[in-house]
Amino acid sequence: MLRVALLPALGGLGGCASLYFPPPPHAPLLTQQGEVYGSLSTNQQTNFALQGAYAATNHLAVAGTFSSLHHNKKNNTENFDFGEASLGYFTRLPDRRVLEVYAGMGLGTTRRIERDQERVTERVLDGTLSKYFVQVNYARKKTNTLHLFRRDFPLTYGAALRLSYVSLNDFRIAGQLRPGENNVFFEPITFTRVQLSGPFYLQLMSGQCLGFRRNEFLRAANSVFQVGIIFNLNERTLDNWEP
Numbered sequence: 001m002l003r004v005a006l007l008p009a010l011g012g013l014g015g016c017a018s019l020y021f022p023p024p025p026h027a028p029l030l031t032q033q034g035e036v037y038g039s040l041s042t043n044q045q046t047n048f049a050l051q052g053a054y055a056a057t058n059h060l061a062v063a064g065t066f067s068s069l070h071h072n073k074k075n076n077t078e079n080f081d082f083g084e085a086s087l088g089y090f091t092r093l094p095d096r097r098v099l100e101v102y103a104g105m106g107l108g109t110t111r112r113i114e115r116d117q118e119r120v121t122e123r124v125l126d127g128t129l130s131k132y133f134v135q136v137n138y139a140r141k142k143t144n145t146l147h148l149f150r151r152d153f154p155l156t157y158g159a160a161l162r163l164s165y166v167s168l169n170d171f172r173i174a175g176q177l178r179p180g181e182n183n184v185f186f187e188p189i190t191f192t193r194v195q196l197s198g199p200f201y202l203q204l205m206s207g208q209c210l211g212f213r214r215n216e217f218l219r220a221a222n223s224v225f226q227v228g229i230i231f232n233l234n235e236r237t238l239d240n241w242e243p
Contacts, residue, residue: 023067031236041228080085
């Protein structure tokens with residue numbers, strides 16, 4: 001499962017520049033009222049993501065994500081800050097499976113400074129981003145075990161499918177207002193979660209961001225790849241799983 005998850009990320013490392021860096025889809029896999037989920041993750045581009053979710057009832061949840069990327073390289077500087085909030089429905093299925101459906105929106109800012117090889121001239125592109133999305137998560141909790149260092153580590157694995165409508169607003173190049181762009185993105189994601197101890201898990205999430213429109217600045221040029229630590233408090237025990 002880990003090898004399969006890595007393939008899309010490796011394929012996206014050489015992608016073209018875009019003003020949109022997709023925050024990782026949240027996958028809290030909630031099981032009962034009062035459960036709390038939190039996650040802190042990053043990737044090879046130092047794109048950090050802080051996520052949280054709370055099960056308000058036995059089926060309704062609220063979730064939020066804050067994603068930030070500040071990357072300074074020789075030929076360009078990238079600054080991206082984005083927040084999301086969503087409402088969701090979750091349910092337990094037989095055989096330790098979880099189904100979640102979320103709908104939400106997001107707002108953020110993006111800025112890119114491009115330089116020539118001699119760093120003599122530069123071009124500044126910046127704007128604001130707005131987003132609406134729907135997402136479906138499906139997973140099977142703790143069905144396999146990873147045996148390592150004479151210990152057994154339970155595994156959870158699953159998939160997330162997200163469809164997003166993103167708009168680039170108040171778009172400027174070198175201070176001059178330009179027409180904005182919009183795009184529809186489809187993000188198929190897989191994830192593997194290893195229980196380290198108690199409520200703490202190590203998670204690997206990987207997938208692609210596919211765009212339906214051929215834009216110049218708002219396009220699907222960055223894959224989704226995150227490694228992080230998560231926790232689930234008040235998670236339903238597997239011996240009391242019946243839906």
